[in-house]
Every structure is written in C-alpha cells, then in structure tokens.
Amino acid sequence: MRRTDARLLSLSLLLTVAFAAQAQHRHADAESKAAAAPTGPVEVKLDEALIARLPQVKAEGEAHGRKLSCEGVALVELLRASGAMPAAPLRGAQLARVAQVRARDGYRAAFSLGELDPSLGNRPVVLTRRCNGADLPAEDGPWRLIVPGESRPARWVRQVESIRVSGAD
Known part of the structure; x- marks a missing residue:
C-alpha cells in the first residue's frame, strides 16, 4: 500500500x-x-487594397430620415489589419485606447477599442463606400461609418478622411 x-x-x-x-x-x-501591441498613436491608412482584402459585412440603419443598407468592412478588422489594434483580446493599457474618426469638415467621433473588441463590447461599426447598391454621393463619401444599434446616428461619420488610434490620456 x-x-x-x-x-x-x-x-x-x-x-x-x-x-x-x-x-x-x-x-x-x-x-x-x-x-x-501598439502603445503610441497609430494613423490608420484608408488603403483601398487592404480594405478590399478584408471580409465584407452588411450594416443597415436610418440616418436623417433615409434608410441605408450598406456593405463595407468592420472597423475592428481594419484596425487589426493596420496594426493599430492587437488580434488577441484586449487587456491592460489597450483598454484605454481610442479610435478617433475624423471627417473632411472637421467632425469627429470616437470609439474605445474595448467597445469594438469582439470579446468585450462587440459594437458593430462598419466603414463603407457603398449604400443602397451604389457608391456614396460626394456629400457623404468617399468613406462613411455606419453604427447600427445606436439611438441616433451622431457617430455615423460622413466624409471620413482619417482614423487615429491613441491612448485616452
């Protein structure tokens, strides 16, 4: 024994x-x-070739009385493909990082990486060039954000010209 x-x-x-x-x-x-994972600011290029290689998703909603049915790429996928956001679930200092989207006219909206991360907030945000079967009109494009599920389209940035990811400091 x-x-x-x-x-x-x-x-x-x-x-x-x-x-x-x-x-x-x-x-x-x-x-x-x-x-x-990046800790400093990262400028995300709106590179058409890169964006074309990313999985396409659909987004629908209503903005200013117009129904939109759009196709584009998930913002989280663009951030990851650009190296601005790690592919692994976020932790630590990465949870304080923010993606700021800026329009040609100076309008801006921000999204925390935590709200975009599929393992945390999983907020759908889509960068698109096409809605309702056609390219965006000049007053909306060339790029636009669609954020389904928000109570009002305040972060549906039109005329997107840049995306910058940085710390929330």
Whole structure:
C-alpha cells in the first residue's frame, strides 16, 4: 500500500509541475502579445487594397430620415489589419485606447477599442463606400461609418478622411 501511495504522490507532483509550466507558458505568451501591441498613436491608412482584402459585412440603419443598407468592412478588422489594434483580446493599457474618426469638415467621433473588441463590447461599426447598391454621393463619401444599434446616428461619420488610434490620456 505504501508503494502505491508513493507512486500516486509522485504522479500528482508530476502533473502539478506540468500544469504549472503550461500556465506559465500561457501567461508568457499573453505578456508577449500585450508587449507587441501598439502603445503610441497609430494613423490608420484608408488603403483601398487592404480594405478590399478584408471580409465584407452588411450594416443597415436610418440616418436623417433615409434608410441605408450598406456593405463595407468592420472597423475592428481594419484596425487589426493596420496594426493599430492587437488580434488577441484586449487587456491592460489597450483598454484605454481610442479610435478617433475624423471627417473632411472637421467632425469627429470616437470609439474605445474595448467597445469594438469582439470579446468585450462587440459594437458593430462598419466603414463603407457603398449604400443602397451604389457608391456614396460626394456629400457623404468617399468613406462613411455606419453604427447600427445606436439611438441616433451622431457617430455615423460622413466624409471620413482619417482614423487615429491613441491612448485616452
């Protein structure tokens, strides 16, 4: 019986060490991904070739009495593809970062990365060039944000000319 107890104890210790090593490895991976995430300001280019390679999504809503049915890319996917937002779920300082969208006329709207992150807020925000089966008219385009589910379209930025991700400081 003692021999069996000793073997069980040895096996138990071996499993404990293995699980601890695996947990430490996962923690180190998470730290290295967090360290690789941008901390300073990042200008997101509205690169048509990059945007064309991203998955297309649909967004519908109403703005200023007009129903819109649009196709474009999820803002979160553009931010990730541009290196402005890590692909891994956000943690730590990344939760205080903000994407500021600026229009040609100076209008601005902001979205926290936490509200965009699929593992947290999962807010759908779509950057589009086409609504209702046609390219956007000049007064709305060339790019526009659609934010389905908001009570009013105040962050549906028209004439988008730049996106900048930075800390909330």
